[in-house]
Amino acid sequence: MESKTYGNDRRFIEQHLDTVEIALGEKRVLTTPSLQGRVVTSTTAGEGGYSFGWINYALISSGKTLPHCNNFGGEDRFWLGPEGGQHSLFFRSGSDFSFDDWQTPAVIDTEAWAVTEKSEALVSFRKEALLQNYGGTPLALGFERRVRLLDDAQLGEMLPISLPAGVDYVAFESENRLTNRGDFEWNRQTGMPSIWILGQFTPSDDNTIIIPVRPAADSTINDAYFGKIPADRLRVTDTALYYTGDGRMRGKIGIPPAMTLPLCGALDRQNGTLTLVRFSFDPKQTTYVNSMWEHQDDPFRGDVINAYNDGPLDDGSIMGPFYELETSSPAANLRPGQTLTHRHTTIHFKGELALLEQLAKQIFSL
Numbered sequence: 001m002e003s004k005t006y007g008n009d010r011r012f013i014e015q016h017l018d019t020v021e022i023a024l025g026e027k028r029v030l031t032t033p034s035l036q037g038r039v040v041t042s043t044t045a046g047e048g049g050y051s052f053g054w055i056n057y058a059l060i061s062s063g064k065t066l067p068h069c070n071n072f073g074g075e076d077r078f079w080l081g082p083e084g085g086q087h088s089l090f091f092r093s094g095s096d097f098s099f100d101d102w103q104t105p106a107v108i109d110t111e112a113w114a115v116t117e118k119s120e121a122l123v124s125f126r127k128e129a130l131l132q133n134y135g136g137t138p139l140a141l142g143f144e145r146r147v148r149l150l151d152d153a154q155l156g157e158m159l160p161i162s163l164p165a166g167v168d169y170v171a172f173e174s175e176n177r178l179t180n181r182g183d184f185e186w187n188r189q190t191g192m193p194s195i196w197i198l199g200q201f202t203p204s205d206d207n208t209i210i211i212p213v214r215p216a217a218d219s220t221i222n223d224a225y226f227g228k229i230p231a232d233r234l235r236v237t238d239t240a241l242y243y244t245g246d247g248r249m250r251g252k253i254g255i256p257p258a259m260t261l262p263l264c265g266a267l268d269r270q271n272g273t274l275t276l277v278r279f280s281f282d283p284k285q286t287t288y289v290n291s292m293w294e295h296q297d298d299p300f301r302g303d304v305i306n307a308y309n310d311g312p313l314d315d316g317s318i319m320g321p322f323y324e325l326e327t328s329s330p331a332a333n334l335r336p337g338q339t340l341t342h343r344h345t346t347i348h349f350k351g352e353l354a355l356l357e358q359l360a361k362q363i364f365s366l
Helices: 006-016 057-062 152-158 353-364
Strands: 020-024 027-032 038-043 077-081 114-119 122-132 138-149 168-180 194-201 207-212 234-236 240-244 251-255 263-268 273-279 305-309 323-328 339-350
Touching: 006 027, 006 038, 006 057, 020 114, 020 122, 020 138, 027 138, 027 168, 038 077, 038 168, 038 339, 077 138, 152 168, 168 194, 194 273, 194 339, 207 305, 207 323, 207 353, 240 251, 240 305, 263 323, 263 353, 273 323, 273 353, 323 339
Parallel strands: none
Antiparallel strands: 020 027, 027 038, 077 194, 114 122, 122 138, 138 168, 168 339, 194 323, 207 240, 207 263, 234 240, 251 305, 263 273, 273 339, 305 323
8 A cells, every 4th residue: 555645545445435525725534425424534734644544445445345344444434332232233133242143234334325415614424224123123213424624713612722833633523413213212122222433543553542531439441342451551540541552452441421521532652643532422411322242231321432442353363453432422312203413523633743742731631
């Protein structure tokens, strides 16, 4: 593969998928309706600028689709929760919660979504689907997704900071809407899906995921997804956690609602990037789906933020490597025709390391 520039990545994606680019000057965001309107990548500096999204070049160029899940990459893609449990959308009724039975719904994996609106700095997509969850409940779902670039004024409203001279940025928001298109209410008995936005980025040997947290006596961080994470890779304080995002050891963490602040990010000292994710969050909403691959004691005691670091599987193969920043909406307790909205904003800063470290301290109050 050629050097990791936005222009090279755009030309590669255009060879294999439909694309829609939005731009504000040299700030660019590349989306593809072929894959659910996901943001594939972005840049602060036009064709020759650094390309922020992780892309699975081998899988995309193969033209093939895989069983279970197709990890094409992209720094903002639409998923649904829960993944596991009694109301899972990824396992058939009565199946074991094993990899052999796991299947990502095509509507969030391989299917195209329709473009419904396009302007210089905004693009919208739409799709509908009927899915049956693990409990046997058929769910009629409507999806809408709008991706827009943020200008200086909009960024200033969201993040009131002074940007040092010599630091460039690109910021974009996905507004994601889930509608109950059926004829019954989604509740704890039927199952309530959630909007789950995943962003995949290129790791490095000096990349730290940063997640501010607030203390909560009755809540703890979930680090049991893929086994206990060693202490030298995950450091937790009263105000934040620091997790190594180097793509060398598989692990995942989850932040429950009681500990959530609507901010996470990563400082990549090797590539000279600071990435932030802001998202819509109401601390009064505490019902989040549980995606653990098991029969759950409480299917609605789940995470708001997840961070994943890729690494070799037991057989030595690897999906990426990449690291992931993920946010979820509350469980969608919706009557017929009602809609839930979840906003997920990604902000990338590029510049000298000393300036990025200064910014990180300012933003995360380190």
